[in-house]
Amino acid sequence: MSNLDIVPRDAHDPGYTSLAYKADGSEFVSVGSDSTIRIFKTSPEERYGDPIEINYISGNLETVVANKDHFAASGEKGQVILGDAKTNKILKPLFRSTVPVRCLAFNVSGTKLAVATDENAIRMVLLTDISRTVNIRGHTKGVKCIIFDPRGTLLLSLGCEGDLRVWDISPETSEPKCIKHYPGAVKPTHEDDTMNGILAWSLDGSYFAAPGKDCDVIIYERTTWKQKGVLSGAHVEPVTCLTWSKVGDCIATSSADCQIIIWDVSTLKVITKYTVSMEPSCLEWSPTKNELSLADKYGQVLTVDNAGTVNPNIRGPPKKNDDDGAGYTEHNAEKEMVQKKLEPLRKRPEAPRAPRVDFTPHPIVHPGETPFHKTSGNKDNVPEVGDRRYLAFDMFGVIYTIFHGAYSIVNVEFHDLTDHKNFHFRDFDHHHIAALGRKGAAFGSKSRKDEKEDDDDEEDNDEEKRVPSTVHYRPLDKGANRLEWTVPLPDGEEIETVAINDFSVIATTTAGFVRIFSLSGTQTHLFHLKQVVSSVASADMLMLMHSPNQSANNIHHIEYRLMNTDTFETIQVGSLPLNSKKKLTWAGFSENLQPAVCDSAGVVFILHQPRRLGQALWVPVFDGPATAVRRERTERYWPIGLLKEELMCLILRGKNMFPYFPRPQVNSAELMMPTTQLDTETGRLEEKFLRTKIIATHEKEEIILDGGDENAIKKMDLEMDKTLLQLIQLACKAEKHDRVLDLSSALSSARSIDAAIKIASHFNLSRLAEHITRIKESKFMDDSMFDGFSMQAHHGTQSFSTKRSSRDVDDDMHSSSSQAFHKRTRPM
Incomplete structure (x- = not known):
């Protein structure tokens, strides 16, 4: 593998960037997040010159296509514009969608434009009369990618649900119809995961390529609609861009692993590999020569001359029929040649594999959760009967579950029994996550096979009946208006984290949704946030931690969002203080409602000035390894809460990574910031003053708000x-x-x-x-x-x-968690 040592051109602001060659290959058109269309020369002598710029519409532009006469572009605002490829002038608005447009495609004659949006319908617009629009329906979710075949009679489409469809759009058909359906051909994606260049036709239209489910590419034959080859074994992440060469039997692919792979279709082998500094968002072959251009998420564009080591024969365009220009004549000799090449008859030494890059995402973090005690090292993680694990462990109490096969026993125990009594219940849903608050306990369960279904019902054997993932709430004080409830999630959606405060139960799911429920079970808010790794709540506050960018080699970028679940206002956004190869291990709120996190190195941070938008900073207030050294002990500190002067924790010794059973004693460790000269009296006093000042600043602001x-x-x-x-x-x-x-x-x-x-x-x-x-x-x-x-x-x-919204003052002053630890505290 070689690094792609080519000087990039800064085309657009950082973000999703796309490009398309004009028909003669002399220029390509690019669009990006700066709402600007730019046109670059492609010849080596001119490609670094200033591009032509066209400013037309606001909002991120995500897709662009071009042919010999026109180019078209669109994006998140949904407006499709048509431009003249010769004069580089905007001609007219062509189509308007109420949702983002993800992909565009011209037919071969250039008379029609297909439009794919976040809706589940494809629109086909006649350029000469934009009022004549045909709707193509069949996908159940937004359409991700569309492409016409070179003969002008078929349209390929891929939906967010993962279905691949082939549509007959020939002039002989009265209306487009689906002639081949590949359900679940690709892993489902979200509408925001823009990947509009993941389908490709061969030059003569005899084959097409689409991503598979295992970081591979599947080649399908047109006549039989069956798989004829697989390109696999090179990428370590799913393919997000692919393009079939216009001048030879080469396919170029890229993915989040920052590799560009050039494949020889005749042998299904890798020709060469390149690495780039940022994940490509678009790949395009020149229509006239062996030249590959790419755009990346930095907003840059690059061009590779003589891409790969293959030296294909340059072919002219196929001859047209004596019809309206909508199709091409199929040459039997050429078809036989392509079919022959697809059979891997000759062997070529495989190119060396790329160094493996670990893209393991940051794990989901449920504060206070542990694996099952006996089977934590079990490969299948199947619990034994009688095995137990903690679901939640905080300043207020403990939730743990005991596995009994068909059901589990969930136990809820409190540190202080003055206001609440311990209780337990039989759990047939096998809740796997939980959160405990002053008003109640929230639980989440995974979907599972419905064991109650009649095994003798042969009609239903083909479709397994499943119980959906659920959110469950149990109030601590049951009364006429305080009843427990359970809400099932939609099919295919799994709960990932759960949190609870004095107003709400908050669940995040695999669909990328944050669902907020009132304590009575009414869903009060719903919004999208990708890759949530943890959620914690207290009083009326919620902190969501999510991973917006790809993790690589154990380096994680985690962002947080602090909001009020009573007013739904966003209070603060920013990044967690995770240094290289550190992970989030705990998150919560201090006794005075200050957000806090702990990393895998054992360092605890608090968020200073969380209510001052843009001014918040993470301040280290506890260093676990340094504390152990000062105590002259070999131990680790497992946080459960944060007081004004102390970290409340469980002390782990030896090889123990999690607390044991029976429930261990709660300990405390004195807070101390890692300031300088802590071995002197002056240094220790300076640390105490600085820490007290930071915490007092927050407390004063909270007191004034109350x-x-x-x-x-x-x-x-x-x-x-x-x-x-x-x-x-x-x-x-x-x-x-x-x-x-x-x-x-x-x-x-x-x-x-x-x-x-x-x-x-x-x-x-x-x-x-x-x-x-x-x-x-x-x-x-x-x-x-x-x-x-x-x-x-x-x-x-x-x-x-x-x-902050109005809160029960009496509850603030008499928190049960405070009484349990003889502290006058805020609710945790």
Whole structure:
């Protein structure tokens, strides 16, 4: 394999980019996320010159096609425009869709344009009379890709459901009809996963190629509609682009593994491989020579001369019939030659395989979950009767399940039994995920075979009856208006994560949906978010963590979205603090409703200023390995919650990676930021002040949102001032006068500054004491403010991204989780 060492051309802004050659191969047209159409020369002498630019419509452009007379483009806004290929001018709007357009295709005569959208119908528009549009229906979901055959009588289409269809569109048929259906030929995809170049016809239309299910490409014969060959063994990710050479029997493919593979169709073997820095989003062969151009998701375009090592014979276009130009004459000699080439009669040494790239996605993380205790190392992960696992383990309580074959026993236990009693129930759905909150417990189960179906019913044997995946809620306090409920998900949709807060049950699914239910079971919101890896909730807050980009070699990019499930406002978005080859292992909210995460290195972070949009930062407050060293122990810390000064956790020793049964004791570990000079008294005091300040800033904002509590804010400021005064004393002792002044300026009250003056005087630093006095005079001009902190100073300047909805104040002050650990805490 060789790296594709070609200088790319910056064509568009980063995002999905597509291109199409004009009929003579002298230029290609590209579109991208910047709403601009650009036309590039293809000759080596001119290809790096400035392109022609056409700005026409807003929104991301995702697809473009061209022929000798026209080009057409469209995208997420759904408007299809038609341009003149000779003058490079826009001619007219051709079609308007209410949903994004994913693919376009001209017929061979250039008289019609097929349009594929997120709807399950294909539109075929007559260019000379756009009012004459034919709808082609048959797909059950949005149409991903369409392409006409070179003879002008067939249309291939691929839907998001994974079905491949062949349509007869010959002039003899009164209306298009499906003549061949390949159900489930390709893995289902989402409408947003734009892949509009994944079908291809051979030059004479005798064969077509489409992706398979196993990172391969299937070649089908036109006359029999059967598979005639498979291109496999090179890609490690599903094929997302493929194109059949116009001048020879070569197919080029690419996928998310960043490989471009050139295949010899006659031998079904790899000719050569290239690697690129970013996943290609489009591949196109030149219509006149052995030249391959590609576009990638950086918005770049590249052109490869003499692609691969094959030296095909350049053929002219097939001769046309004496009809209206809609078809081509089939030459028997040429057909026999192609059929012969498809038989792998001669062997060619296979090109060396590409270095394997691990694209394993980030695992789903359910905080507090463990595998089954006895069968965690079992290859099939089939539990034994009596085996058990934790489904949830947090500050409020524990949920664990015991497997009994046909059913399981789910146990819900609380750390504090003052308000709630432990309970258990028989679970025939085998819930595999759960979340525990102050108001109730939420569960999720996978779909499964319906064991109650009559095995003797031979009529139903061909279609296995399945029980759908479900979301289940059980309130902790049952009453007239607090009943448990179960909601089944649509067929084929599986629940992946579940979370619960004081207002909502939140489920994310394999369909890419976030489904939010009220505690009564009403679905109150639904939106799409790809690849959610974890979800946690507390009070009225929800944090969703998702992986928008491909993971490679254990390097993961995880983003978070913080929102309010009562008002459905988005409060903050950003990236998780995962360094190279680190994974998310835990997520939750602290006692004061501050988002927190832990990575696989044992470092816990809190989100500083989460309500200030665009200002939030992840701050490390706990380092597990460093804590173990300080304690002179070999142990790991399994988080279950975060208090103001401590991480609540289970301590794991030896080879244990998960907590054991019976339920272990909950321990605590002191928080400490990884600041510098922690081995000195000054360093430790600086760490304490910085951490207290960060946490207090968040607490003040939360207190103000809840109506204001002057005494609570005074207490926080007093704690910080105590630490600052200790630092001032050490600085005076070391005669670091500038440091003393900096620390004195950070004091929050006149009384604390008076204490700093006394400290300076004690060390006979009278001049320094005078400077501190001036700080007091400039900071507190009004004597009435000397006694303490003024609430107006806080209320006058605060500006938050969103306000929290009304919450039960009594519940806030008397959280069961707080009582269990003898802390005055916020609900977890």
